[in-house]
Amino acid sequence: MFSAGQTGDTVYTYSHDEKPAVKQRQWAGLGTCTAAARWKERYYCFNGNNFTRFDPVTGQVLSPQPLDIRDYFVRCPGRGHAHGVRQNATLMSIMDRCSNRSFEAFSSDDNSRTYAFRGGVYFRLDSRKDGWHPWRLNHNWRNLDGVVDAAFTYKNRMYFIQGSQIIVYLTDQIYIPVAGYPKTIQEEWELPTVTAVDAAFTCPHSSNLYLIRGNKLTLVDLNTRKCSGEDQTIIHVMLDAAMCNSHGLYLFYGSSFFHYKNVEELLSSKVAPSPGSIASHFLDC
Known part of the structure; x- marks a missing residue:
């Protein structure tokens, strides 16, 4: 405090x-x-x-x-920090969490905060009581802008993947950029054939990082920072994002999500579970 x-x-x-x-x-x-x-x-x-x-x-x-x-802090008629962007319909749609636009990344940290990323903006949920809040990326992570392809946390660090680049921030009182970044995916995890990913996630209390490219799942051990085993095939061919938390594994595509108990259930599944609505389940729309 x-x-x-x-x-x-x-x-x-x-x-x-x-x-x-x-x-x-x-x-x-x-x-x-x-x-x-x-x-x-x-x-x-x-x-x-x-x-x-x-x-x-x-x-x-x-x-x-x-x-x-x-x-910003007091609701007054005709005022508000979004007032200046109301003329920009695209930006307003991006900042409207209930617009059913797809998200490029989802992440959950060790403090049970959830982040959803879309078009240079992120939405953060600390608790249902507090609600979701949209912000520009660089409001929280200095010098970070543009589209986030994937995001995950591990050992008090938050990782962002943008194209082939990785940027890392310490999760302390404020988010502090880690020196030496950005790095390429190949440099960080010794994956010479991986130049971009569709989604990435870690699960609580695990050093396993999973990278998704098309219908291929790559496992990286974050302790050794090396690939572990051969790529495995999943039933989903196209995904926007993935997130793993205490409630299980979630895969996101468009305005829908698919829920699995864990990675093992995903790998063993021959048929995708019934899709759920991102807006209603996650965003309280």
Whole structure:
């Protein structure tokens, strides 16, 4: 848990998870904060009706200019952070989770948060009570933009695959880019014949990474970072995304998903299970 207080130019941060619990920092570039808050790995400095996002370690201001609380935190008629994009029907359709547009990637992390990626935007669900929230990719992962082909987490790291490139972020108080990336798929996992994937997933408490290309499933051991065994064939020829969590394995295509208990059931299946609706099952539409 994080909170902060300010006296003059000096900022005091409080953490219930670290020792010492109180730390003194200088955030000269941030200016005066009448209040500060953390929400979904974002840190906010409030001053009057305005606020700015900032890096809690360096104090670097991440908002290009101060933003109005009424456009983001308070529902006011005629206002809202999506107001400026309402003229762009395509962008509005992308940011509307219930539009039945397909998703390029799904992922679930160790804290049971679910992410859905579509057209340079991601949707995040922490709990059903809190609901889904759409954001631009670079709001959470600095310098990440464009289409995400696959995403998964392993040992407090979040991996993104875009074409043949892999980008990795540490999942700490904020998402921090790991040095040395991007790398190619071939460099990261010694897979000379793999240049792109349709989907990728890991399952809880496992070092196995599964890469899907067409109807082929490739197993990679993330501890050794090498391919393990021969490619195996699955009954699905075309997929957009895949995700494995405590409820099982989900494969996504278009506006539908297919549920399996585990990878073994997928590999042994001769007929696909009945499809479900992504919008109604996952997105509360």
